[in-house]
Amino acid sequence: MATEPEHVLSVRDLRTEFHTENGIFPAVRDVSLDVYRGRQVGIVGESGSGKSALALSILGLVRPPGRIMSGQVLLNGRDLCLLKETQLNSVRGREVSLIFQDPMTALDPVKTIGKQICEGILHHNRGTSRREARRRAIHLLEDVEVPAAAQRMNSYPHEFSGGMRQRVMIAIAIANEPDLIIADEPTTALDVTTQAQVLDIFESLVRSRGTAVILITHNLGIVAEFCDEVRVMYAGRIVESADTRTLFRNPVHPYTESLLRSVPRPDQAHDGKLFSIAGLPPSLARLPAGCSFEPRCIAGRGKPLCQESRPKTTSVGEVHASHLAECHFARERHEAQS
């Protein structure tokens, strides 16, 4: 068993539903997900595919009317769903932390940057003096390459640019050296050059500390660059999971294939028109009886099998269940590729 990598996070059959006046929306539908120590896992999918709901479910921060209905979230072997709120408060920020998508609204506008970094440090390290926390906070700001860190401690969020704020967010997230960081679209709101800088800083920090990361994004370029593994989410399910190289080379699920084909690739010839996926994702309140991707599928649209029954997760990988896809034609499609 020594060769088996160690789990940081193991999500089992997690189901999160939003009970609203307009019906029940299962944003996360019986999802299982494994993250190993020090590995970077990307979760990609369209808006509304349940990526953020999954992230908040892992942290136990789904807000009403949302609720975790069933399943387990095992973090370092402990099921977070069974913990009391006070116990969760000692896990959040110390074992798992969050980087939020919009740096403009993710910091309290009326508190200094320094206070907001120190808050997490002081919370998880009883007996730490304010001065010591401050010293550590300055170090963290230096780690994320905020210039003149000591002076910037007393600045307010509005005095920072978007990229600088996202660096502060990263500093807050790594403050207590968590085992897992969930980064929900960490660079979406930034321009491309800032995006690259922030991502570089983030990557070197988590690699050097051996921190596992769940990177939620719809940017496949970032996934290719940053992640070891990828999960593709569609309508609340993980429809394909593989290591990054395999997924980009041999996408099995038609949805993944469509996603990859809708990204412009300078290295490949085009006839001028970019591929796009027809239609819209289904409403979670009224999911089709069969495969949820069937109405938009390049492979199975109109096929009775796809319309009538939900596909099972199929392993297509050579090595132990490393490449999974939720498609009736997973095997055929995989064989056709190789």
Added chain:
Amino acid sequence: MVHSILSRLSGSLAAIIGASAIAFLFLRVLPGNPARLIVGPLASEETLHAQMERMGLHEPIYVQYWRYMRDFVTGDWGFSYGAGQPVLVQFQLRFPASIELGIYAFIFAFLAAVVLALLATYRHRPVMDATVRMLSIFGMGMPPFWLALILLVVFHEALGMFPGPGAQLSRALTPPPEVTRLLTIDALIAGELRTFANAFQHLVLPAIALGMLPFGYLVRLLRANLLDVRNEPFILVVRSKGIGYWAATVRHALPNAFLPTLTASGMIFAQLLGGSVLVEKVFNWPGIGSLVVDSILRKDFAVVQAFIIVSAVLYVFINGLVDLLYGIIDPRVRG
């Protein structure tokens, strides 16, 4: 910085002058001759004219205004013929009672609004939320004088928990030496705790009656702001650090929710300090509100005019205070 202070000060001055000018003009234009009221209906035309001469009523209105303002800033607020006293003396006698009542009414309204808004937005509890919303509507819709009567009937007559109307202090107690002229504060300064407690008891019912309406308004505002702020991503980020619900609410949500209510609070506070006619009447409170109404009925110009100017100064002053507070609470305003 200097420029912004100067422009603000000149704006304040303009507001005060404008309010005083309009008040002056309206009161002169209204029918009825104040000199006639003083000399009585049976006095001859000659006596009337002599009185008008003495009061300067025959002069052009801008001269009257100029003279009035000149005297006002030097502390001569005119003479109240109705009361037979200088206006300034009347104000010194009646204003402190209104200010004290206003302060306590505001404290009640503000504290109750904060507590109930926090309860209403705590987790997802529709019953509590609906109750608070009902209280808010109740507070805003209830006529204060009627609430005052109900409070008196229940807590004074039936339960005997609080003293009745007609006094700020029980007769058995001697008032503390005058420092601020606010009874509770003066009692504390003199170290007379029993006097403080007694004065406070006298304040409870009128303060609640007066504070109910602003409470209803503030709790509504705060509740909505808290719900908005709670949906801000930064609250989620705070929670993801491991900070508990209440700590996150008190440390982060509440200060942000206060910001939009600050201006309204300032306005409410200024209004409460200016006294309330109906509540003062019901509790027989020796405040400025009832004095002003009596003076209006008597056409006692000097009192009404002074009141309007003092109110304008009060509003301007408290608005300035609010601006200052914004600078302290909201770093984005400091600039």
